[in-house]
Amino acid sequence: MNILLIGSGGREHALARSLSVSPHCSKLFIAPGNPGTAQHGTNVSLDVTDHQAVIEFCRVMAIGFVVVGPEAPLVAGLVDDLTAAGIKTFGPSRAAAQLEGSKAFTKDLCAEFNIPTAAYRRFTDAEAAKTYVRNYGVPIVVKADGLAAGKGVVVAMSFEDAENAIDMMIGGGLGAAGAEVVIEAFLDGEEASFFALCDGTTAIPFGTAQDHKRVFDGDEGPNTGGMGAYSPAAILNPELQARVIAEIIEPTLKGMASRGTPYKGILYAGLMLTKDGPQLIEYNARLGDPETQVLLPRLNSDLVEAFLAACDGKLNTVSLTWSDKAALTVVMAAKGYPGSVEKGSEIRGLDKAEMLDDVIVFHAGTKQDGDRIVANGGRVLNVTALGKTITDAQAKAYEAVSKIDWPSGFCRRDIGWRAVERERG
Structure with missing residues (x-):
């Protein structure tokens, strides 16, 4: 079949490399792609925010399957519109993608379904938020509710840092993403990333990784979208992985399904491994960047087959194999x-x-x-x-x-x- 991959970053280069070698892939198109993706398919100049243009391209080029890489098109409902047009698409719906698109949504879901996560409060008023921080104490975490390209989280070690972050976010420094902030308790432990492939009811592990968010050596400097990563994450041993699935991933799938918004696609759980066990820091509704670049080179299984099974609700028939490297x-x-x-x-x-x-x-x-x-x-x-x-x-x-x-x-x-x-x- 002809496949269209949406996106232009390092994640999409890694996806293009894996999708293109599948025997199910006749031709691969990437919109808009980059010089790296062009090594594995054909880059196309397509405005992915124009959903009707994407649909027309799929019809003209007989696209049988679309894979959406980045979060913005997912949150904007591209999967919904393509699916409504009869085009099979990998990724969560707009409603399900709120797990990444709104931190407040995810925290409320965790509260409702007893998913372990840091205590939190939501604010749209800067002064009320600052009063809460002064009463609660530091360190504390300030997060923009919406998508902020990896720049919407501030781990504040002082009151000044926390108040500056609140003023910046609610004051419009991150656009609409910061109109509401979520203020969380600081969790002590080591961070790790767990990936699950989901079909609405079933989830299977899709690898582990650890990344480095700070810009400079020694984990110094501001947070970034990620300065490097490695896989597997040895700290996520089989026992911990089983706990993550049982205590975090499966309750999330059940909760989303019970709300009428089943989750299909990659669910990326950013975790803090505390003395009390794994706790959810945040969800991403897609593969991570740069984590994809260390996950997919280790995957021995056919990526297209796995993604199609997720779309079709057949993950209970899939068993993924991974390199020992x-x-x-x-x-x-x-x-x-x-x-x-x-x-x-x-x-x-x-x-x-x-x-x-x-x-x-x-x-x-x-x-x-x-x-x-x-x-x-x-x-x-x-x-x-x-x-x-x-x-x-x-x-x-x-x-x-x-x-x-x-x-x-x-x-x-x-x-x-x-x-x-x-x-x-």
Whole structure:
């Protein structure tokens, strides 16, 4: 069948690579894609916010299956409109995507269905929010309710930080996303990510990962969309994974189904592993970025078959197999990220990096300029390596980074440090 993939980032390059090798894929189109996705299919200039234009493209090009990568089209209801037009589409409905689109929605769901998560309060008034923080104490977490491209969470270690975050969000610094804020208790523990593939009633594990949100080495600096990741996350042992499914994923699926909004697609649970067990920090309604870049290279099963089974409610017939290898990805970002960055700087040496064994360079924010590849965003490249261990994958990834000639870029030099420490004992 012909497949259309929606998106343009590193996640979509990784998805394109896996979708294109499926025997079910005749032709792969990516809208709008990037120079990396063009290696695996045909990029098309399509306004994905114009749902009718997407539907018309699918009809003209005989698209049999659509995979939606990013969160914004999901929250905007692209899956609903394509499905209504008779086009099979992978991803949650607009109503189900509220699990990512509204943190307040998710927290209320957790409260109703006894899903372990941090205590919280919701506010639309800045002064009321600040009064609550002053009475509650710090550290405390301030979150914008809506989509904020990974920039809507502030872990405030002081009252000043908390109040500045509240003023910024409710004051319009994140647009409509911050009109309401969720203020949460600070959870102490280690973060990890658990992915589940869902068909409305059944969920099967889709891998584990840990990412690095802070921009600088040693987990310093502001939060970003993610500066690197590795998989598997050894800290999520089989016992903990079973608890996550039983205490968090399955009650969520049952709760969503009971509300008449069954969840189909990838459910990405950001977790805090506390002394009392796993607690939900947040949900994403799609594969993570850069976690996809370490999950999919480890997947041995046919991705199209798995996604189709989720759409058709047949996940109870699916068993996924994974490589024994570990994967690690290093994000190369433009200097200035997560603030303003300059676009257009040339990137050389990508071919040298990819000549190394078990190395894949996923394009995230790049652009083709004649025969040159230039930076066209904040997070620009995901340099990914496979290895027998995280330590091995880390060494390969940084060797590949050293082959890339991009003076206008930077990366963290300690991706995977927790896992490496564990492996060293």
